[in-house]
Amino acid sequence: MDQTPEEEPDHVFEDRSGIRGKVVVAMLVVLSVVLAVWLWDFGRRLLIDPPAAAEIAVLPAGGPRPLDALITLQTNESAPCARDESAFWQRQRLVLGYLSAADSTALTGLRSRCDQLDRVLADAFLLGAPDGTVVPLWANRNEALQELADSIAMPGGSALLVARITASTRTDELAALLSPGPALEKLVTQMAAFLASQLRPGLCLNLDAHPDLNPGVLRAALSRLKIATASPGRTPLALCLIAGPEAGFWRDPGLVALLDIAVVKGFQEGSTPMMAPAPADWFATSMAEMRALIPGPKLVVALGGFGLSWQTGQGRSLRLSYGETLSRAERAGAVPVFDATAGATRLRFLDADRQVNELWLLDAASLHNQLGALDRNQSIAIWPLGYEDPAIWSLLQPDPQDRPPHLRLQDEVDLSSQVLTETGGPALSAIEPDVKAQRWLRLDATGTRIVAQGYDRLPLPNRVQRRGGSVAGGVMLAFDGLPDGSDVEAIISALSARGAKAVFFVDLSALLEHDDAARRLSEAGHVLGLRILPPLPDRPESLVAARMQINAAQLYLSRVFGKPAALAMLRPGSGPPNFSRDAFREETDLLQRGLISVRSSFDAPYGPVDPTEFVDRILREGDPRQTQVITLDLRQSSADVAINLPDLMTRLVDDGFRFVAPELATPSGDLPPPVNDPRVSQIGDGPAFALVGFFMNGVTLLFFVMLVVSAAFSVLYIGLSLIRRPQGPIDPDFAPPVSVVIPAFNEEKVIAACIASILRSDYPDFEVYIVDDGSTDRTAEVVRGLVAENPRIHFLQETNAGKWHAENFALSAITTPIFVAADADSIFLPDTIRWLVQPFKDESVGAVAGLVEVGNRVNILSDFQHQEYMVTQNVLRRAHEFFDGILVVPGAAGAWRTKAVREGGSFSGETITEDADLTVAVHRAGYRVQFEERARSITEAPATIRAFLRQRLRWQLGMLQVSWKHRRVITSGLPVGFSVIDSIWFGPVSLLLAILDDLLLVTVLGTAIYTIALRDALPGGELPILLFTSYFIMTGIEVLRTLTAFWFERRFELKTLLLIPVLRFGYRQLLYLTAIRGLFRALAGHPTGWYKLDRTGSKLSAASDKKA
Template sequence: MKKRDPRAHWFLLAFGCFLLACILLMNGYVNGAVGEVPRKPVDESGQAPPEVTQGGPVVSAKDGELRSVRMPRKTVALTFDDGPDPRWTPQILDVLKKHDARGSFFMVGGNVAKHPELVQRVLAEGHEVGNHSYTHADLADAPDWRIRLELSLTQRALSGAAGVKTRLMRLPYSGSPLGTTGAQWKAAQVVGEAGYLVVFTDGDTKDWQHPGVEAMVQSAVDSTKGGRGAIIMLHDAGGDRAEVVKAVDQIIATLKPRGYEFTTLAEALKLPKSEVAATDGEQMIGQTLVFTQSLAQWLVTAMWVLFGIAGAAAVLRLLVLLVFAHLHVRKVKERNLDRRPISPFLTVIVPAYNEEVGIEATLRSLQDNDYPGELEIIVVDDGSTDRTAEIVRAMEGNGLRLLGKKNGGKPSALNAGIDAARGEIIIMMDGDTVFQRDTLRKLVQPFADPKVGAISGNAKVANRKGLWGRWQHIEYVIGFNLDRRMFDLLQCMPTIPGAIGAFRKEVLDAVGGLSEDTLAEDTDLTMAISRSGWQVVYEETAIAWTEAPSGLHQLWKQRYRWCYGTIQAMWKHRSSLREPFGRRCLSYLTVFQVLLPLIAPAVDVYTLYGVLFGDPVKSLVIWLVVVLLQAGAAAYALRLDREKVQPLWALPLQQFVYRQLMYLVVIQSLVTVVTGNRLDWQTIRRTGTFSDPNSAVGRHMASENRKEQKAEEDKTATHA
């Protein structure tokens, strides 16, 4: 009994995407990219009340009662904002330890979660910690809920990192009480109502302006003139703090001999210890927060790496394909000069299952050919339940015959046709495909080389109206035909498309015909032929027009079968990795058709992340460069195939829907393979693209046929 096609993994994938979005949103928030509050100019926000501007730098506003205190005489609190930082915080701690001094570290919650070990060291060496918001957002103009969220998250981070909470808080971008704006005071009131002591400063060294060590030291010394105590503001993160490290050393060395004590705020003001133990529940929540943020940072880093790998691989692949395409053009010209025309006995096999919509157009195109040799056409009706057999019987004669059989799938239908074939060369095509007048003649010419065992023709999308058609047209020209030019040169062709392929009958007999082991019978057969020592080449001038799926559901079914079958064929022929064919072919398919589609979503996710949370201009420029490179490669490929470049306007749109669909196809196929499920053969609904000779496709083919006929007439006249 066949297992059902897996479906539960889609729920897991959607849930995983939701979690990823939440984690990345958190990482964006942590880095200040989400909800960043714009700062208002000072003159627009007014001043805090005189009780604040003329009071001390440590303020309590709990229960609506305003109290402020100043530092005791000859007592200095060195305060450090924005940390902890893995480079500068340890150096500052070393300087403090050297002088047996203690300080106060107002930490950003996001940095706490990134470097919990530094929080633990700060506390272990006798210093105190304070809350400096979670994202270093300017809270002066933030809504109350945002302020409370910033405070709460930072407390959670401290609980998770060191098992403590703090009673101290300094607003980002704040300074001395005298410079406190009305908006800052409003935010400070919210902070005070939450139970915090709000800490301003007596001496702002303005180290963030990099004024130089001497100026910073002088600013600190000036704030302690006359024996005053002072809270001195410095920073241990947010940039190059080498000057701060030297300044701290000199400030202590200058003031300590004068009798100044360097201690924590709580100790200087005779207050209870600033840190209180967090409960077990608070520590567990905090540890979850710390872990989640670490995971978010790791994911962003991993996405950046995958972004680089996927982007570089995609660009490298495009460049390599273009180089090989150029070389292939030259090789084809040389090969055609040495080639003598041949016209062996051909048998064209058309497997048909419910193809009543298009089978007549397919057979008409075969009958209207300019092939000079003997030709037979065998339509293998694989148990159709529509009018396919009736239509074919009405057209029988002149080398066309119908072969009926019970439904057994495309490989069995083709094998039945091979058994009944009389020609030395077998042409296989699909029942939804039409050939141009010269296709048969051109397709078999490479068989002039006795080493050639099979030939791939050039399959083109006929129904190009609408986005789905244009996207598939672009994919066929770039992804399929450019690949085949490279495979031709490297002699490692993995697939002759079912729409158009030619085979020596003796080769088909030698490899046992088509196997039913995989759903990609064309890939399986091509690999078997290549491994048997025969050359498989690409004839770009032999054109077949195929009807591509016209909607999402039909496209999904087709590509799912293709991808699943290709993976089956790769696994079946895995032993070829010991052979030149396998080392070239399977390695390429593994990297660019399996692994790259799996990591390529990182390009989209990281680009979106950059637009939302980083530098949108940089992200969009990188994306645009990649699209332009693809457009350039596509334009060259279209030119080689003598196609118009107008469809390229749809290429940028292809990046938003079509590529993601192809990623999901690969994921679904791999899940199906890994879980051991067997995918059923899936038929594609036909729309009758070729049934109207006056359609755009019909007119195009007629035009191409007239051009080819005129070229042959001119060639004949020249020789005459």
């Protein structure tokens, strides 16, 4: 039977004139050009720095030399103390280092050299109170010291704790404290509690100022302490004393026997410049005596590595670093001279105030000669760390070239990793770069001792001048970030109550997220500065990104507040002890840009701030002569800061501090505005910042909504699928005649297998209608051969008109009340037709959807589709049936009531998913659609990406067409209207939004890798947490949906389950592409064709193990 097709109807969205498509393309081209120009202009202004101010405002003169005058810049290494032990096996002596408390010079020196140390001696306690009170010198009762040890992988796992005596304690008072009694018991009890948490407990008592202490009293006190700290299974307490060689207790054999370590200072810090710190003869004689009194393994000789400065009128000397000593010499034009007899380098000069300055410097030449006076295996301690001549480390490590020690010292002297702040103040005003130099030496006749040294020019560290209003006891309040909207007024009120003004350092993200808070703070008279993350050196992309972030924030501030920021703070690593090389380079760059860099003196700890503990730390470690900058973190919890700020400010005032306004501490208000700024605000900046704000902050809400909606839908569907009850068993008495309709176009490879599987059906009364839709291959020949063999097969032919027309052609020929639709590549099981027919006992049922399985699982793409088919049919279709909302009766396994189909308008050519179109039409005709999971068909899924994209393009566009054609069903009250909304949400809308999700996920992953691997920090912020949380939650829900499908299938596939975490990496992106293509074709009016799958003819098998 042949038929000539009628004229094909217009497709939904179709524009046969092509005008709409041209208009859409033209609009896209224009939009792309406008967008490109806009991005180019905005990006150009982000890359162009504003011209520096014509004249930088003169800041008040700097204050006194700060306590952290010299620091060693830090690297980005996560564990700077980690070392290759194999490189140390040749070293003959142990090398220890001394870390003084609240000393940034020592702390940064430790971080830079701890990989060359075997153990660290750290100031930890202060003793001397008559009642025996022990005062910890580190925050959180010395927990901060162990946290430091853990963070840098300190040698030995922890520091060897040092207890020093208060300067005001006399020797007789100390003897009374250490004598048996309540004070000693209190001291022992407190010290035992402090030492209990140490894995390798050890205590050094620094008695340098008490050489005449009675050894008997000392021996008894140490014995009592050792007993108090002993416990079964615990490492015994290591006891240690520190003193000069003149101490009498070194002569007590019983006391020395009690000790595990004896640290003897090989230098003296006298009160007069007339005596050198370590004269050669004194050092040799004293150390020889100590070696005779103290067994070699116990003895540690502390070698000084510092300078001592005396100035006319000073009562005591000032300890200086090597770099600062040479800097003072350079400023005065003095020439340092090495005195071999004195064992040190000497300087003498008049300063600018006409004061006589005399300095002694224990440098690498001094240490070279001292090592020569010691045994080769003598343990030493560098005292203190951070102050030393860097060249000493070449003497303490094996030389790769096995050169003599004096030749190692003639390498270039490089102080580029050191920064010397010569004048104090909160604002950076000038930076002088480091100077490298060459050292020369002259040896004595024996060739073992250095008798003279000099430099071709003096080596110098980077030198910094800081300025600003130097107010004794002055405090400038700074905030890292902006408060949440609910906390703004509380912070403004707390500051106003004390008449204080503060500076809030922000980045573009914070400005866009808390723009209202920024406006209210600015209106209240507070200052907005830039929060800057230092870029990584030698990485162009990092430098460009940092520049763009700064300029973007400045553009925004200029647009909203009328002027850019003048102050900037580097976060993190903006000051000691974590001041990094990156941060210092950025400070230099900021200065060249005309920005004033502010360095934080004290950062409040994360979380709630204890005002008492924080102010105690400022009093203990701060410099009351300077204006100090205190920074509170609003980025973690602004509510905690708002609650604690009034108490903190009250405590500061009570302890004598005064609040200094940012304009007084760093008078940036006098900076003239930049002239001829090429970054002047443009009309497109508003949309640009709105878009950036959405990506930075608004997208968080979007993801939250997507996560909640998707999770709620998934959980709802799982619940409905479990509630839904399956159809009853087969009723053998219900077997009405059935027609099986198979439309075919070029199906010669699979049509015979399909027909054969249908003919094997155990259904008693059916016939088969095959419609050849103008095939150009051997399809007709294959079918005719089968027709001749089986009278139940009817063969219809027509000129190619599409699948919908072929099905309608068959519909016009059949006379049965029910017909089953099958795709030519489908394989029916023997009981498929019987199960499909059973629900039609209910006259209200207009269609029945079977279950389609992927039969060609040949690669990962087909495995992904198998998982998708399982979930969508076993979970979603069951759930949809519960409220009569099935949207698609699949063409590969579906049955229809002939009357219902005709009432619904038969198959339509208006959409390219005729099965979904007819399903909704049957719903609208007043019939129900049911699901019969036992009616199974095995189909061939696309096995190549090209075929998959073509199939899914048809599905995506077809569902859009169906949703638009039947849009009125949404408001009709029919349950299927909900499914239409659902299909739109889980179709193009959710897929297009998920593109944004994936783009940001890739960005966040890249940022996280960059932050962790290169910056040695953990990424923060709400967006990364939400992104990763959403990924794991949705993966978990998908696992749950798959497990639910397994439960319905009564089988478990580990392979399918393991594929779920990687579904969104590759497979999901293919779906994005089809969603975009589908939307474009809908807008352009160019619907796609049916896109028949290229058949492989491979043998199909059911995953359920039911074979055809």
